Amino acid sequence: xxxxxxxxxxxxxxxxxxxxxxxxxxxxxxxxxxxxxxxxxxxxxxxxxxxxxxxxxxxxxxxxxxxxxxxxxxxxxxxxxxxxxxxxxxxxxxxxxxxxxxxxxxxxxxxxxxxxxxxxxxxxxxxxxxxxxxxxxxxxxxxxxxxxxxxxxxxxxxxxxxxxxxxxxxxxxxxxxxxxxxxxxxxxxxxxxxxxxxxxxxxxxxxxxxxxxxxxxxxxxxxxxxxxxxxxxxxxxxxxxxxxxxxxxxxxxxxxxxxxxxxxxxxxxxxxxxxxxxxxxxxxxxxxxxxxxxxxxxxxxxxxxxxxxxxxxxxxxxxxxxxxxxxxxxxxxxxxxxxxxxxxxxxxxxxxxxxxxxx
Amino acid sequence: xxxxxxxxxxxxxxxxxxxxxxxxxxxxxxxxxxxxxxxxxxxxxxxxxxxxxxxxxxxxxxxxxxxxxxxxxxxxxxxxxxxxxxxxxxxxxxxxxxxxxxxxxxxxxxxxxxxxxxxxxxxxxxxxxxxxxxxxxxxxxxxxxxxxxxxxxxxxxxxxxxxxxxxxxxxxxxxxxxxxxxxxxxxxxxxxxxxxxxxxxxxxxxxxxxxxxxxxxxxxxxxxxxxxxxxxxxxxxxxxxxxxxxxxxxxxxxxxxxxxxxxxxxxxxxxxxxxxxxxxxxxxxxxxxxxxxxxxxxxxxxxxxxxxxxxxxxxxxxxxxxxxxxxxxxxxxxxxxxxxxxxxxxxxxxxxxxxxxxx
Numbered sequence: 220x221x222x223x224x225x226x227x228x229x230x231x232x233x234x235x236x237x238x239x240x241x242x243x244x245x246x247x248x249x250x251x252x253x254x255x256x257x258x259x260x261x262x263x264x265x266x267x268x269x270x271x272x273x274x275x276x277x278x279x280x281x282x283x284x285x286x287x288x289x290x291x292x293x294x295x296x297x298x299x300x301x302x303x304x305x306x307x308x309x310x311x312x313x314x315x316x317x318x319x320x321x322x323x324x325x326x327x328x329x330x331x332x333x334x335x336x337x338x339x340x341x342x343x344x345x346x347x348x349x350x351x352x353x354x355x356x357x358x359x360x361x362x363x364x365x366x367x368x369x370x371x372x373x374x375x376x377x378x379x380x381x382x383x384x385x386x387x388x389x390x391x392x393x394x395x396x397x398x399x400x401x402x403x404x405x406x407x408x409x410x411x412x413x414x415x416x417x418x419x420x421x422x423x424x425x426x427x428x429x430x431x432x433x434x435x436x437x438x439x440x441x442x443x444x445x446x447x448x449x450x451x452x453x454x455x456x457x458x459x460x461x462x463x464x465x466x467x468x469x470x471x472x473x474x475x476x477x478x479x480x481x482x483x484x485x486x487x488x489x490x491x492x493x494x495x496x497x498x499x500x501x502x503x504x505x506x507x508x509x510x511x512x513x514x515x516x517x518x519x520x521x522x523x524x525x526x527x528x529x530x531x532x533x534x535x536x537x538x539x540x541x542x543x544x545x546x547x548x549x550x551x552x553x554x555x556x557x558x559x560x561x562x563x564x565x566x567x568x569x570x571x572x573x574x575x576x577x578x
Numbered sequence: 579x580x581x582x583x584x585x586x587x588x589x590x591x592x593x594x595x596x597x598x599x600x601x602x603x604x605x606x607x608x609x610x611x612x613x614x615x616x617x618x619x620x621x622x623x624x625x626x627x628x629x630x631x632x633x634x635x636x637x638x639x640x641x642x643x644x645x646x647x648x649x650x651x652x653x654x655x656x657x658x659x660x661x662x663x664x665x666x667x668x669x670x671x672x673x674x675x676x677x678x679x680x681x682x683x684x685x686x687x688x689x690x691x692x693x694x695x696x697x698x699x700x701x702x703x704x705x706x707x708x709x710x711x712x713x714x715x716x717x718x719x720x721x722x723x724x725x726x727x728x729x730x731x732x733x734x735x736x737x738x739x740x741x742x743x744x745x746x747x748x749x750x751x752x753x754x755x756x757x758x759x760x761x762x763x764x765x766x767x768x769x770x771x772x773x774x775x776x777x778x779x780x781x782x783x784x785x786x787x788x789x790x791x792x793x794x795x796x797x798x799x800x801x802x803x804x805x806x807x808x809x810x811x812x813x814x815x816x817x818x819x820x821x822x823x824x825x826x827x828x829x830x831x832x833x834x835x836x837x838x839x840x841x842x843x844x845x846x847x848x849x850x851x852x853x854x855x856x857x858x859x860x861x862x863x864x865x866x867x868x869x870x871x872x873x874x875x876x877x878x879x880x881x882x883x884x885x886x887x888x889x890x891x892x893x894x895x896x897x898x899x900x901x902x903x904x905x906x907x908x909x910x911x912x913x914x915x916x917x918x919x920x921x922x923x924x925x926x927x928x929x930x931x932x933x934x935x936x937x
Binding site for chain 1: 579739740741758759760770771773774775776777778779780781782784785788789796798799800801802804805807808809810811812813843844845846848849862907908909911912932933935936937
């Protein structure tokens with residue numbers, strides 16, 4: 220099952236997709252290395268500007284002739300609760316003065332502007348003829364879906380429950396990433412309740428497979444050939460791996476972030492809203508612990524994300540992992556320092572060996 | 579991999595263990611039917627009296643000549659917080675008067691007595707030469723472990739993190755059930771933090787497999803051949819299935835409980851401490867929702883369990899599932915009304931078909 224309908228559709232050798240991690244992780248080198256090794260490299264464009272996205276696409280095109288993709292965050296309307304904003308800002312200032320960084324008034328996001336940027340990003344995907352475009356935090360409008368499909372782009376959605384997966388299929392998405400509770404980084408939940416959307420892949424994949432006809436791509440805690448084979452047994456056609464690629468040599472993640480994962484055990488990886496106002500999974504640290512009790516009083520995503528930007532940046536600059544967002548899935552013990560190519564080769568070898576054992 | 583070191587050790591045909599669900603689910607008919615069909619039937623003896631356990635063992639011995647096992651709850655010391663007790667009792671009385679049931683002062687558990695009962699249960703396992711004894715909520719004392727092993731019993735522990743699994747191996751347990759976050763009913767966590775112990779099986783199995791040499795039995799959301807194959811790909815030798823057997827004909831679960839699972843979707847199954855003071859997974863209902871905000875103020879297990887007994891009993895008697903504990907794993911959509919034998923045959927057929935597809 221290394222070659223199947225999904226790999227043929229995406230024109231890749233192996234059903235391994237590098238998760239489109241935002242925030243500088245998916246360097247052009249990483250994306251190109253993954254695609255060159257037979258997987259699908261993906262640009263995590265969630266926090267890029269349109270110019271940055273276009274530049275990165277050009278860079279990657281110079282590094283590989285293979286298919287690669289772009290992931291976009293679908294902007295969502297959010298409540299601006301002045302009281303929560305002030306409360307959070309004040310608390311974060313306490314931390315800022317404690318760890319000795321200058322307090323800067325953060326520039327807050329603007330939904331109307333987010334929507335305009337999103338449209339510009341879609342236009343770049345169209346103009347650059349990017350063959351694969353995936354979406355997180357929601358389903359893009361019918362107009363965008365139609366335009367991308369007319370341009371022969373394959374569009375992939377993200378779901379955290381069976382119902383969200385069905386919504387993606389009904390909207391005409393070509394495939395859907397089902398994100399299990401094991402997954403690192405932000406939860407892609409867009410319709411389900413927060414707590415109700417933490418479904419383990421052992422449950423999520425087969426239940427989604429029974430309800431869908433489009434290909435399922437499993438994401439969450441998958442790091443090796445065992446995970447790829449298990450995901451396929453459960454009904455997925457391919458896997459999307461984040462943490463495994465995050466610790467790779469070509470990844471742009473901060474060294475402290477990579478080290479934190481390489482040293483962590485599975486029970487040190489927690490769900491938190493502290494960094495952004497939206498549930499995300501990462502290695503536990505002081506920042507998460509300090510904000511734990513006030514999680515329900517934080518401003519919504521992306522407001523809290525904007526508020527904590529200064530702290531995260533300063534913490535990285537001063538090499539203090541206690542105040543950085545150390546996103547990781549629940550399998551940090553399986554993380555290995557490899558190149559992207561070595562990782563993909565390792566997974567394929569493991570998969571072939573497992574097949575022999577099983578048959 | 580249907581026959582392996584685990585099945586040989588347990589003297590069973592298939593690596594399928596019926597989870598020892600407590601509270602009347604594991605009837606003698608269910609346990610015997612599972613063992614007769616080639617799996618391992620287990621008595622969930624957690625809430626049985628010594629006499630009840632002995633009687634059930636005798637009943638099952640009359641129904642099958644195959645191996646079956648007993649599961650015991652390891653008693654743990656708990657804090658008796660009078661204020662929390664009073665607060666919870668008062669709140670539960672409000673509910674009792676609302677749903678029209680007489681308020682009875684509940685008899686509270688007693689740790690010393692629990693320990694004596696536990697010792698009596700172990701003695702019965704010894705006297706009746708039960709070949710397999712598993713434990714939940716902790717590791718039994720060295721004395722008990724030694725006695726059981728001297729009597730040729732195979733002892734199996736329960737873990738929710740890699741560290742807990744290692745502790746079981748170091749204590750000389752012959753195998754360990756790793757309970758993923760997908761699992762229904764009570765969490766078997768005994769050393770890890772509550773939130774830190776919710777690890778999905780896609781992450782928990784391979785990380786445990788890399789650290790252990792004793793056989794791993796995977797539990798949580800596994801309902802069919804896909805789950806069995808996936809668990810084995812990840813490094814487990816067998817599976818323990820609760821919800822799948824709970825809805826079987828021979829199971830003693832209340833019909834309303836079975837129906838609630840058969841009608842539920844995966845996002846309606848939540849983690850709650852409302853019923854017992856200990857984290858457990860079940861189908862969401864009014865009782866869970868009403869107690870959600872006060873979860874941290876509830877008396878510890880087994881105190882809260884004793885306090886809610888009256889409500890749960892009365893709700894069952896008046897056919898009101900909104901106040902019953904409807905334990906379920908995260909795969910209710912995969913639940914089927916079958917006999918235990920039909921379920922096991924279905925799983926084996928699915929597994930053999932999957933093997934053919936994979937090879």
